[in-house]
Amino acid sequence: MDEPVLLTGAGGAVGKAILEGIGDAYEWKLMFHSPPAEEPDHEYLVGDVITAEDVESAVEGVGAVIHLAGDPRPEAPWDSVLSNNIDGTKKMYEAAVEEGVEKFVYASSNHAVGAFETDRRTPEMYRADDDFLLDGSEFPRPGNLYGVSKATGEVLGRYYHDEYGIDVCNIRIGNLTRGHPPIDYERGQAMWLSYRDCANIHACALDADYDFEIVYGISDNDRKYYSIERAKDVLGYDPQDNSAHFDGEDRVVERDA
Numbered sequence: 001m002d003e004p005v006l007l008t009g010a011g012g013a014v015g016k017a018i019l020e021g022i023g024d025a026y027e028w029k030l031m032f033h034s035p036p037a038e039e040p041d042h043e044y045l046v047g048d049v050i051t052a053e054d055v056e057s058a059v060e061g062v063g064a065v066i067h068l069a070g071d072p073r074p075e076a077p078w079d080s081v082l083s084n085n086i087d088g089t090k091k092m093y094e095a096a097v098e099e100g101v102e103k104f105v106y107a108s109s110n111h112a113v114g115a116f117e118t119d120r121r122t123p124e125m126y127r128a129d130d131d132f133l134l135d136g137s138e139f140p141r142p143g144n145l146y147g148v149s150k151a152t153g154e155v156l157g158r159y160y161h162d163e164y165g166i167d168v169c170n171i172r173i174g175n176l177t178r179g180h181p182p183i184d185y186e187r188g189q190a191m192w193l194s195y196r197d198c199a200n201i202h203a204c205a206l207d208a209d210y211d212f213e214i215v216y217g218i219s220d221n222d223r224k225y226y227s228i229e230r231a232k233d234v235l236g237y238d239p240q241d242n243s244a245h246f247d248g249e250d251r252v253v254e255r256d257a
């Protein structure tokens, strides 16, 4: 990648995982919502993805986008996801295609398919001996309005890819935690994404050749109901971590942001 990569939501947990892991591997342009507490090592700007001028400034001169900015709360209200997630993502795509950006990596979510976790399937589907598996080819099935907004972001990508040719990779991120998987939370352990695997899958999404993809972004957990085969095959994702390698004794979940 010769041109800088725009990273929106750079100050959040996923942004930190990416910068800690692959901060030296690319030239970055970071977008923060509010001024960062410490001076970043990379070019940056402060702006809001719902403001067209901010988004146009953000994409100026970049060759690829990793779009993380938005409201990440599963319980987020409609007003917030409509503006921060749906309209913000649409504005990002508009500006990206106008700028001629080649690649757009979008932070989708497990919550885009959360309603597959029916009462009949759970908690068994969170366990290693259950064979229920989603592979990314299924239609979205959100369990909340946040999930609706993430599924809509994927569909926006489908539209901008088909209409304008921008390459799009939607990563349905599982549950990112630093250092070890969530404690006493089977669902979170089955969809754990370690910090280094998070950085790795985003590097793969920047480097690989593809047209339009939906992949799951989780570590290589023994317990998983999301397939990572597509991410391995198309992106070359090579996860290093597995939630089954942690016993969880005396550990607490740490979250950034």
Ligand SMILES: NC(=O)C1=CN([C@@H]2O[C@H](COP(=O)(O)OP(=O)(O)OC[C@H]3O[C@@H](n4cnc5c(N)ncnc54)[C@H](O)[C@@H]3O)[C@@H](O)[C@H]2O)C=CC1
Binding pocket: 008, 009, 010, 011, 012, 013, 014, 015, 032, 033, 034, 047, 048, 049, 050, 067, 068, 069, 070, 071, 072, 073, 084, 088, 107, 108, 109, 110, 172, 173, 174, 175, 176, 177, 256, 257
């Ligand atoms: N952390 C996780 O386990 C998962 C995260 N995701 C997605 O990954 C992305 C990043 O999530 P996290 O880093 O965990 O959240 P976070 O809340 O730590 O980071 C999000 C960042 O986006 C910024 N932001 C929010 N609204 C904005 C706006 N209108 N304009 C500009 N910046 C704005 C915030 O200031 C924050 O720095 C989100 O889109 C979320 O939906 C998806 C699945 C799992």
Ligand SMILES: O=C1O[C@H](COP(=O)(O)O)[C@@H](O)[C@H](O)[C@H]1O
Binding pocket: 072, 073, 074, 108, 109, 110, 111, 173, 174, 175, 176, 187, 188
């Ligand atoms: O999309 C997201 O998913 C993770 C995992 O969901 P949870 O409901 O099991 O916590 C969530 O932690 C994160 O905030 C959200 O953005």
